[in-house]
Amino acid sequence: MNTTLISASELAARIDDPKVIVVDCRHDLMNLEAGREAYAAGHIPGAVFGDMEHALSGAKRGADGQFRGRHPLPERAALIETLRSWGVGNDTQVVAYDAHGGMYAARLWWLLRWVGHPAVAVLDGGMPAWQALGLPLSADTPVKARGSLAEREPLVRTVTAGEVLANIGTGERQVVDARAPDRFRGENETIDPVGGHIPGAKNRFFKDNLQADGRFKDAAQLKADFAPLFADPAKAVMQCGSGVTACHNLLALEVAGMPGAALYPGSWSEWCADPARPVATGA
Numbered sequence: 001m002n003t004t005l006i007s008a009s010e011l012a013a014r015i016d017d018p019k020v021i022v023v024d025c026r027h028d029l030m031n032l033e034a035g036r037e038a039y040a041a042g043h044i045p046g047a048v049f050g051d052m053e054h055a056l057s058g059a060k061r062g063a064d065g066q067f068r069g070r071h072p073l074p075e076r077a078a079l080i081e082t083l084r085s086w087g088v089g090n091d092t093q094v095v096a097y098d099a100h101g102g103m104y105a106a107r108l109w110w111l112l113r114w115v116g117h118p119a120v121a122v123l124d125g126g127m128p129a130w131q132a133l134g135l136p137l138s139a140d141t142p143v144k145a146r147g148s149l150a151e152r153e154p155l156v157r158t159v160t161a162g163e164v165l166a167n168i169g170t171g172e173r174q175v176v177d178a179r180a181p182d183r184f185r186g187e188n189e190t191i192d193p194v195g196g197h198i199p200g201a202k203n204r205f206f207k208d209n210l211q212a213d214g215r216f217k218d219a220a221q222l223k224a225d226f227a228p229l230f231a232d233p234a235k236a237v238m239q240c241g242s243g244v245t246a247c248h249n250l251l252a253l254e255v256a257g258m259p260g261a262a263l264y265p266g267s268w269s270e271w272c273a274d275p276a277r278p279v280a281t282g283a
Helices: 008-014 034-041 076-085 105-114 126-132 161-170 181-185 219-226 246-255 267-271
Strands: 020-024 093-097 120-123 174-177 236-239
Touching (some): 008 020, 008 126, 076 105, 093 105, 093 126, 105 120, 105 246, 120 126, 161 267, 219 246
Parallel strands (some): 020 093, 174 236
């Protein structure tokens, strides 16, 4: 099974395998209908559509009324039901793709690991890599036989805002922010009305995981890139704007052979919603 990345040529060779489910995760944070429109215009044959705002995210406020961020984790039961409706079973190889270097597909990769399913990979290079090989697209919406995916123990870890706050004092974990450098420094008010970052965090822009062609760097290069940020991945926390692109860094760490880092799902959008939480700015 593929557990991190899969090439376009490898996926093409397996595209008719009923045990392979492909999910189109294309999205645009500034145009929430763009992903669905792109899917309708043409997608990898047999792919289902994974809506970031609904299928891959949960309610923005919890039962207690507290804001949980722009893209909170979905309820586990709801996510499993969605995956089953896509035809995912315990022996299914899931392949997620987008057209943005994996920034959205990595979210589904992480979510499947969160419900204990290891057989999930991101299409390396996404839609551009598929089209570069001259492979076909389809406008048909497939109907999948219901899958029987069982919920299992998570293969990943999360931390809460409270744990991140406590860590500012202890320094036991290294927080790594996947946002663009200008957002990290607090210089992009269009996207982040409250600018800055969590005190003590380091910046690793998710796009730095990619080569010029949009495919991931090799394991050795990724390991060299991440090594200066922390010594022990098990003591690292990945975050971003809303818990989506942080998953890209988590995927890159897996490719690099550096597993074990946790995700802060609420990320900056949850953190900065409480003015009592401290904020740092600058490099």
